[in-house]
Amino acid sequence: MRPRRANSREKILAAAADVAREAGPGSLSLEAVASRAGVSKGGLLYNFPTKAKLMQGLVESYLSDFQKALEARAAEAGHESVLSAYIKLSADDCGRPKPSATWMFSAIAEDPDFLTPIKAFKHQLLERLKAETDDLGSLLVCFLAIEGMRSMNLFDSDVLSEDERKLLVSSLLKIAG
Amino acid sequence: MRPRRANSREKILAAAADVAREAGPGSLSLEAVASRAGVSKGGLLYNFPTKAKLMQGLVESYLSDFQKALEARAAEAGHESVLSAYIKLSADDCGRPKPSATWMFSAIAEDPDFLTPIKAFKHQLLERLKAETDDLGSLLVCFLAIEGMRSMNLFDSDVLSEDERKLLVSSLLKIAG
DNA sequence: CTTACTGTACCGGCTGGACGGTCTTGTCAA
DNA sequence: TTGACAAGACCGTCCAGCCGGTACAGTAAG
Numbered sequence: 001m002r003p004r005r006a007n008s009r010e011k012i013l014a015a016a017a018d019v020a021r022e023a024g025p026g027s028l029s030l031e032a033v034a035s036r037a038g039v040s041k042g043g044l045l046y047n048f049p050t051k052a053k054l055m056q057g058l059v060e061s062y063l064s065d066f067q068k069a070l071e072a073r074a075a076e077a078g079h080e081s082v083l084s085a086y087i088k089l090s091a092d093d094c095g096r097p098k099p100s101a102t103w104m105f106s107a108i109a110e111d112p113d114f115l116t117p118i119k120a121f122k123h124q125l126l127e128r129l130k131a132e133t134d135d136l137g138s139l140l141v142c143f144l145a146i147e148g149m150r151s152m153n154l155f156d157s158d159v160l161s162e163d164e165r166k167l168l169v170s171s172l173l174k175i176a177g
Numbered sequence: 178m179r180p181r182r183a184n185s186r187e188k189i190l191a192a193a194a195d196v197a198r199e200a201g202p203g204s205l206s207l208e209a210v211a212s213r214a215g216v217s218k219g220g221l222l223y224n225f226p227t228k229a230k231l232m233q234g235l236v237e238s239y240l241s242d243f244q245k246a247l248e249a250r251a252a253e254a255g256h257e258s259v260l261s262a263y264i265k266l267s268a269d270d271c272g273r274p275k276p277s278a279t280w281m282f283s284a285i286a287e288d289p290d291f292l293t294p295i296k297a298f299k300h301q302l303l304e305r306l307k308a309e310t311d312d313l314g315s316l317l318v319c320f321l322a323i324e325g326m327r328s329m330n331l332f333d334s335d336v337l338s339e340d341e342r343k344l345l346v347s348s349l350l351k352i353a354g
Numbered sequence: 355c356t357t358a359c360t361g362t363a364c365c366g367g368c369t370g371g372a373c374g375g376t377c378t379t380g381t382c383a384a
Numbered sequence: 385t386t387g388a389c390a391a392g393a394c395c396g397t398c399c400a401g402c403c404g405g406t407a408c409a410g411t412a413a414g
Contacts, residue, residue: 008389026286029373040391041375051374109203109286112333119334126336137348140341141322148324156289157296159303164317171314185363206399217365219403224363228400 009047012037013061016054017103025105030054055107055114062101063121070125083129083142083176090146091169094153101154138175145172186224189214190238193231194280202282207231232284232291239278240298247302260306260319260353267323268346271330278331315352322349 015037020028030051034044048054073085093100107114126143133139145168152159160168192214197205207228211221225231250262270277284291303320310316322345329336337345 024286024289026288030375031373042377042392043390045375046389049375105282105285108282108332109201111203112201115332115334119332119336122334123336136341137344140337140345141318141348141352144323144325144329144345145318145321146325147328148321148326151324151328152321155285155292155296157292157299159296159300160317164313167314168317168321171318175318207401208399218401219366219405220364222401223365226401 008037008039008043009057010061012039012044012047012054013057015039016058017100020103020106021098021100025102025109028103028106051110052114055103055110058103058107059114059117063117066121081132081176083132083139084173086125086129087142087146087169087172087176090149091165094149095165096153097158099154099156104154133177135177138177142172142176185214185216185220186234187238189216189221189224189231190234193235194277197280197283198275198277202279202286205280205283228287229291232280232287235280235284236291236294240294243298258309258353260309260316261350263302263306264319264323264346264349264353267326268342271326272342273330274335276331276333281331310354312354315354319349319353 012033016028016033019032019036023032030044031041033054034041037044044054048057069089070082070086073089074082076085104115129139129143130136149165149168189210193205193210196209196213200209207221208218210231211218214221221231225234246266247259247263250266251259253262281292306316306320307313326342326345
């Protein structure tokens with residue numbers, strides 16, 4: 001599983017995300033990723049035998065990172081609910097100017113089914129949130145609003161100002177209770 | 178400006194949307210669109226000299242349709258605000274099982290800048306909504322939640338059940354006041 | 355009426371380039 | 385020496401855009 005000399009896998013995954021973000025999702029070619037990762041095409045294909053496997057790797061890495069970040073937030077002192085941890089985490093993620101998951105568009109273009117694990121993850125997360133509240137309406141509003149924030153960030157639509165985002169987050173936290 | 182025999186432009190735009198929806202955004206090739214529209218490749222290139230122009234046409238047509246639909250809703254009797262019209266329109270749009278704007282992914286892959294008019298439109302819409310309320314926090318929550326609904330529909334993530342969507346819409350309408 | 359000319363709408367084979375994936379040829383640590 | 389891994393030339397495929405046609409409608413001179 002582990003590479004012997006260096007961990008090329010993670011370098012490659014990071015390079016793929018970088019290429020998609022900087023050159024556009026349509027420019028995510030194996031050559032571009034390899035070059036960006038400081039690796040030859042052969043080297044890339046050794047680690048990810050197929051472009052599809054690379055996409056899959058991106059999805060898995062994204063999901064495990066997100067999971068870890070959410071768990072860390074939820075474990076922090078002063079969080080009354082997973083929902084508020086999710087809100088704050090998403091607010092921070094979306095505060096960054098450049099979207100970090102542009103590669104998702106490449107994955108969808110390759111095959112929409114690549115996002116199935118992400119859908120499953122979100123479904124699971126929603127179930128978890130449902131379990132900790134009895135106000136389903138408010139939960140849904142918050143959940144969808146977060147989804148909207150993430151989507152706007154992904155599409156690089158900076159429709160909201162900094163102040164507005166802060167107001168939004170505090171409104172959401174209030175609704176979340 | 179107006180074609181003499183038939184209106185190929187609209188047939189082509191519809192065909193492009195269909196191809197992206199049914200064969201996936203990565204399969205939106207000129208040949209596929211032409212064939213679907215019952216037109217030769219040359220004919221397509223005659224109407225849209227470049228793939229970029231086709232994407233642009235898709236965006237413009239989408240925006241003008243949306244504008245018209247929103248205006249129609251807002252003009253209907255019994256609507257106290259543009260926001261509630263926007264909520265109801267979006268709920269209907271997202272109720273449909275299959276996402277109708279999958280072509281957006283193709284456009285982004287081609288060049289992310291194609292979405293600039295859409296961002297501008299959303300910004301403009303938000304400004305319009307701001308003007309009709311003094312509770313900015315609630316407006317932002319609603320606006321982003323709608324964005325979330327639309328994004329989920331676009332990504333074909335049916336995380337919400339029918340009942341949950343209804344509950345969400347009624348909660349949003351209540352927040353919108 | 356007819357012939358010649360013009361512009362519009364459309365057709366489909368072709369090409370040049372990009373890209374995913376393979377294959378041969380290294381290279382280097384053990 | 386060997387074998388895990390890297391390098392990059394190479395091949396087949398796909399696709400955007402180009403180009404030389406075709407059909408037809410309108411116009412206008414003869």
